[in-house]
Every structure is written in C-alpha cells, then in structure tokens.
Amino acid sequence: MKSTPSFIDDSCLEPKYSETATRILDAAERLFVEFGLEATSLRQITQQAAVNLAAVNYHFRSKNALFEAVFARRFAPWARECLHELDALEARVAAGQGTIDVESVVMCYVRPAFALSKDPSRGGVMFVRLFSRVLVENHRQLREKLSRDWGHLVTRYTDALGRALPRLLSEEIAWRLHLGFSVMFHAFAGNDILKLFGRSAVSARDPDLIVKHVVPFVVAGMSATADGKPSAA
Amino acid sequence: MKSTPSFIDDSCLEPKYSETATRILDAAERLFVEFGLEATSLRQITQQAAVNLAAVNYHFRSKNALFEAVFARRFAPWARECLHELDALEARVAAGQGTIDVESVVMCYVRPAFALSKDPSRGGVMFVRLFSRVLVENHRQLREKLSRDWGHLVTRYTDALGRALPRLLSEEIAWRLHLGFSVMFHAFAGNDILKLFGRSAVSARDPDLIVKHVVPFVVAGMSATADGKPSAA
DNA sequence: GTACGTTTAAAACGTTTGTTTGAGCTGGAG
DNA sequence: CTCCAGCTCAAACAAACGTTTTAAACGTAC
Secondary structure (H helix, E strand, O other), rough: OOOOOOOOOOOOOOOOHHHHHHHHHHHHHHHHHHHHHHHHHHHHHHHHHHOOOOOHHHOOOHHHHHHHHEEEEEEEEHHHHHHHHHHHHHHHHHHHOOOOOOOHHHHHHHHHHHHHHOOOHOOOOOOHHHHHHHHOOOHHHHHHHHHOOOHHHHHHHHHHHHHHOOOHHHHHHHHHHHHHHHHHHHHHHOOOOOOOOOOOOOOOHHHHHHHHHHHHHHHHHHHHHOOEEOOOO | OOOOOOOOOOHHOOOOOOOOHHHHHHHHHHHHHOOOOOOOOHHHHHHHHHHOOOHHHHHHOOHHHHHHHHHHHHHHHHHHHHHHHHHHHHHHHHHHHHOHHHHHHHHHHHHHHHHHOOOHOOOHHHHHHHHHHHOOOOOHHHHHHHHHHHHHHHHHHHHHHHHHHHOOHHHHHHHHHHHHHHHHHHHOOOOOOOOOOOOOOOOOHHHHHHHHHHOOOOHHHEOOOOOOOOOOO
16 A cells, blocks of 8 residues: 555565575675675576576566665665664653663664674674675665665664754764764674784674674764864763 | 885886876776776776777786776875874874874874875875775785785874873774774765765765864764773873 | 887677576476 | 476577787887
C-alpha cells in the first residue's frame, strides 16, 4: 500500500534468497569489499561461490544489480537497528529517565556498527567496509535507491544531536554529525592512515578497542566549542 | 649517493615531465579521482588529454605505473610541506617561543592540506581526494613505494603529538593521530556521509569552512580524556 | 641537406569483460 | 507416467580492455 517503497520494513528480515543466490551474495560481498566493484569480475565471484557463471545474471539482473543487492541486504537491517536505538533513546527521555546527551546520540550509531562487527552471521565487519567504499566511490544507482531511507536516518540523528547540543546552530550540528559519522565508519572499516604504507602500532580491527577509543574522541569533538575548548556543561 | 631513494627530496620540485606527459597526468588525475583506477580506461584518459593512446605506454610504462606517477607527483611536495611545518614548530619551541600544544600539531597537517586545496596549480583538492581513495582501496604497489616516506612522516607527527599530550600512552597517541588524520582527510576530500544519498545542509567543499569546523573538532577529540571529558589543561 | 634520437600517429594484438543463448537437468503436480 | 516450471550448465557473443607494433613527423647537431 506504500506509494514510496522503503528498504527498511519488516520484509527486510525475511530470507529472500535461495542457497545459490546467497552463496553469490556472500562471495560478491567479500570480493567487492576487498577489491571494489570494477576490479572484481563475475568469474571471480562465481568461482569463489562455486556456482555457474550464468547464475549471476539469472538470480540478479546484472553485475550492478548484484552490487545493489549485496549492499541492500546489509543496509536494511542495519538502518532498522539504528532507528530502534533512536526510538529507545527518545522513549527513555520521554519517560523522564534522563536527558539526551551527546554520548547517548553517539552510542545510537556506534552500537549498531559494533553489533554488526561482532556478528559473522550478518557479514561481520564487511558492511562497514563496504559502506566506507561507497562513501569514497561514486555509485549513483545506490544514491538514488537509498536516498529516501538514508535521508530519514540523517534527519533523526540530526534532531537528536540538536537536542543534545541546543546552543549550536543547525549548520554546526550537521558538521559535527558528518565528522562523527566519518570517524566511526572509517575506524570500524579499518582504514588506518597510520599503517597505510606499512606497519603501525595500532591494531585497529578489534571492535571493543575501536569503541573504547572512538567514542571518547567523537564525544569530545562533538562537544567542542568553536574555539577548540570543550563547552561548559 | 643515497642507498635508499626517497620521493621527498629537492628533485621532487623540478618539473620532470614534458607537456604531453603533463597533460596525461592531469587528465588521469581527474579521472582516477572521479572513477577510480579500475573504472578509468586509458582511452578515456588519452581522449581527455587530447593525446594519442600509445603516448601513455611511451611516457609511463603501464597503466599502473601511470597511477604511481599521478600519486607521487602530488605526494612528494605535500609530504615536504608537512615536514617543513613540523620543523618550524620544533624550531619555535626550541627557541623558547611557546610549547607544543595539540592545536599546533593539528595545524601542522591541516595547513598543508589547506594550502593544497586552495592551489589549483598543484591540483587543488585532487590529491586529498586521491589519497582518501588510496586509503580505502588496496594499492599494494603504492604501499611498497611510499612506506618509507610515509613511515617517517607518521613518526614525526607521533612524536610531536606525544609531546603535546605527555600524559597519554603511546598507543593512545597513535589512536588519536589515526582518528584525527581520518577526519581531516575525509573532510577535505568531501566524503560527506550526510549527503551520501542525497542533499545535505552542509556544503563541504570550501576549504576555509572545512578548517573552521574540522580543527576544533579534532583538537577537542585529541585532547579528550578516556571518559569523554576534556583533559585538564 | 642529411642523419639522428625523440615524440606522435594509427592500426592491430591477444585477453578479458559482462551478458546471452539454448540445451539439459530436477522434482513435485496432475 | 507425463508435464512443466525452476534452475543449472557449457558455450559463445560482441565489446572493451591494456599493450605492442609499425610508420611517419618532429626538432636539432653536424
């Protein structure tokens, strides 16, 4: 009955794919994350998935459509979880059990990424890495398909952060959310600039360690005043 | 006479390329940044550069070698500038004109990126965007070629930040540097998560605006205590 | 003017790409 | 059993890829 279909509804939890299609999705996910869309061939994917080459064009329409399916399979449950976190936060506040503070908002998007990273059955860290790729590369088809759901999520987070930092202009809120998201995603994706061209002292793949270091950093950054000093509580 | 050649020496400032080679580099840079290495064909590049297809394999050995050349042309002067910033900071401190504080260290890597972004003759924002791509994609050849110079830069920044935050363990220092770099690069590269799948209130392409918003965020994040509150000055 | 190394031009090379085809297999319904 | 839809398979398709080859044009030194 919805005139504008959304990825984020109850249907996103049903297992929609046959075993062959799932094996294709799994293999494609691994390879897209590792090498990117263009650098991964359908023959690599079907070989890793141990299925026939034509199965890709049978179950999914094309290579691009396969990429969309790979992304959407993880995106929908993740976005759903984010919305639940936000709902729970606002319910707690409405019930008078505390106010919205910056850390609560940050945790509303750190927790879903953290949970995902620890759950191999949902691809583990794969989705976050894929997301960080989509962030850098330009996949116009994806933008069009997901702009509605993503826009809704951003609006919700913006509102929540705005209530946690009522003194800031909405433009400032948008910037801090942007930067905070950026830190979290790239940290979970393991895009470590320090070890880019070699070794690093930091082993940035343990989700617990990531949360431990990222959350204080982001909370402090979001709470900063314009002159770099923390805001007076 | 050097046994281990480095990209960062005086030779990196000389114009090494003929006009044809330069046109190839410029076109390749634009396209690599926009679409990535694999999604860009040599025919696209030579067409945009208005040169013959074979010129690429004549001036540069191969497509991969061209990519390295594109990157190295911008990386070397940028890294040089970073080192100058660090040298200047340490010289100021040695002369007794103040101490190393967090903002000074942050500015040591924000300023070169800012200067680059405002200078079209050095490709403007192209290099930062290219760098953010290299950060996500896996270009092993680049890693091997640049690991020495990059490692040196990281060591210098780590030392400086360690002096600005003497109470923190070296592991903590590495994490904050990692996260701070991440924010700055992706902000300058314009990888805006908020506008990922649609419109955004933030127009994140003006370098002055980026500095204005990123520096306070990063400085506050780096100065945070483990519990999310800013450290006592 | 001639001979030279350097740079450009166009065509062709052999692979690999995403996609399509058409025949063959399988398993439950009538 | 027959039948047919759902699915798999090997083979082939045209197009595009990076790279190589061959010849022609260029500027410079003798």
